[in-house]
Amino acid sequence: MVFSELICPKKKYTSYDDATCPYRFDIPDYAIVLPDTNRFAEPCWKYVLYPKFRAQLYITYKNLHNDLAAFAEDSRDLVYKHTIKANAIDETVIHTPNKVFGVMYDIGGNAASNFQFYATDSVRHFIRGSLYFNAAPEADSLKPVVDFIKKDVKHLIQTLQWKN
Numbered sequence: 001m002v003f004s005e006l007i008c009p010k011k012k013y014t015s016y017d018d019a020t021c022p023y024r025f026d027i028p029d030y031a032i033v034l035p036d037t038n039r040f041a042e043p044c045w046k047y048v049l050y051p052k053f054r055a056q057l058y059i060t061y062k063n064l065h066n067d068l069a070a071f072a073e074d075s076r077d078l079v080y081k082h083t084i085k086a087n088a089i090d091e092t093v094i095h096t097p098n099k100v101f102g103v104m105y106d107i108g109g110n111a112a113s114n115f116q117f118y119a120t121d122s123v124r125h126f127i128r129g130s131l132y133f134n135a136a137p138e139a140d141s142l143k144p145v146v147d148f149i150k151k152d153v154k155h156l157i158q159t160l161q162w163k164n
Helices: 003-007 068-084 139-159
Strands: 013-016 023-028 032-035 046-050 055-063 086-095 101-109 113-120 125-133
Touching: 013 139, 023 139, 046 139, 055 139, 068 086, 068 101, 068 113, 068 125, 101 139, 113 139, 125 139
Parallel strands: none
Antiparallel strands: 013 023, 032 046, 046 055, 055 125, 086 101, 101 113, 113 125
16 A cells, blocks of 8 residues: 555545635645735735645735746745755746646755745736645655645646636
C-alpha cells in the first residue's frame, strides 16, 4: 500500500468562487478557504488551509496596470530568497486552456516553502501562491505530503478562471 493511501484522503474537488473576487478555482474537499487577516492583506487575498496536514497555501491577488513584469520579477525574487536552504529550484511554465499563464516553482531541500507559483492573464489579473507547512522544513519527512498537496495546487492552477 502506498503512503498516500494510508493517510491521505481521496481527491474530490469543488469550485471556490468568492463573488467579490475576480477569479474562481477548484479546491479539494479537505481544504478550507479563509480570508487573509494579515494587517497588510488586500481584498481577495486568501488562505487555502489543509488542516489535516498543517499546511496552507497563501494566495495573493493583484489587478494589473501595465505592471506584469514587476509582479513577475517580485514573485521570482521571493522564490529565490529560499536558495539559502534550497538544493534546487525547478521552474515550469504554465499555459492552461483557460488562458492562464505563469510559472510554477518546485523548491527542493529544506526551504520554508516547497512550492510557489504565479498565474496571470497577462493583462488584468495576477495571482501568486506559496505553500507552507506549520512544521520544521525537513524535506525528507515532508516529501510525501508536499507531493500530495502539490497535485491539489496544480489542479487549482488548471481550473483557475478569471471573471470579467
